[in-house]
């Protein structure tokens with residue numbers, strides 16, 4: 001079986017470092033608000049080039065806390081993409097705001113900035129782009145739209161740790177950047193975790209308070225907040241992996257190039273686009289191909305891990321369909337019917353990559 005991700009191999013290589021860090025946390029008796037989390041926040045801020053980095057319990061919380069810190073709530077509209085993991089829109093809904101879906105670009109799969117401006121109304125408060133699969137959204141254009149219309153920009157960086165574009169590093173280009181440390185992300189914990197980046201001191205203070213029950217000072221709660229924190233154990237794991245993130249991302253980029261070169265002659269599929277001027281970090285390597293469901297089944301049968309990210313536009317999810325009964329955006333409909341992600345992780349071997357390619361080629365040849 002060739003897995004979509006191989007966390008066992010990644011963690012085994014870090015065993016000594018992680019185990020000794022975990023033992024020292026156990027011995028210290030301090031599991032929250034300790035030195036590991038403080039050091040991780042500092043190191044992550046440094047790596048990303050961000051003034052502030054505030055850890056929290058998950059990427060979903062990072063998004064929801066960002067929107068709350070910006071005072072977004074009932075009556076406000078947030079423009080976002082229909083092609084993402086559910087958490088992107090869930091965070092908007094959790095604040096009571098209304099999501100407004102704009103179609104995606106057919107090749108980058110990211111929010112199409114050319115359509116964003118048409119969706120802006122009096123009620124629009126923010127744009128929430130996702131750097132999907134590790135490819136930066138068109139931040140130059142989105143930033144200029146946000147500035148022109150005085151809107152907030154909240155980046156969903158769950159899949160883009162370490163990615164950059166001409167505008168800069170993802171997570172430092174909006175009012176906040178929201179990262180997930182779900183285990184399969186480019187920088188993944190051994191459990192849940194999240195991070196919010198911002199360059200704004202006031203927003204950072206508000207976010208820190210929101211993460212901690214709306215409190216800056218013991219026994220004083222200036223607002224209703226959340227219990228959303230990273231613990232010391234996860235910070236140990238994340239610090240070890242952050243030291244190696246460039247190597248991990250470079251390995252992902254290497255395998256992406258290899259897949260793309262090896263499949264270049266196949267007219268029945270479209271390999272992912274990599275913008276010349278941006279650094280895509282390939283959290284997923286996602287193809288477009290006809291007869292996707294057949295190919296998916298065939299690869300699974302032959303023990304080649306593959307996945308469909310994402311089979312249903314967000315507005316068609318049962319939780320959202322009553323809100324958007326008639327919405328049908330043509331590009332996301334097309335992409336969600338034809339996308340297929342191949343195994344992608346830094347620990348992939350040459351033999352595994354070749355087997356994935358060979359099996360895919362054979363399957364496509366059978367279809368004819």
Ligand SMILES: Cc1ncc(COP(=O)(O)O)c(C=O)c1O
Pocket residue numbers: 058059060061084085087088130156158159179180181182192193194
């Ligand atoms: C694009 C996107 N946004 C948000 C999230 C939510 O992150 P988490 O699982 O850490 O809550 C994810 C994670 O799967 C994601 O892929």
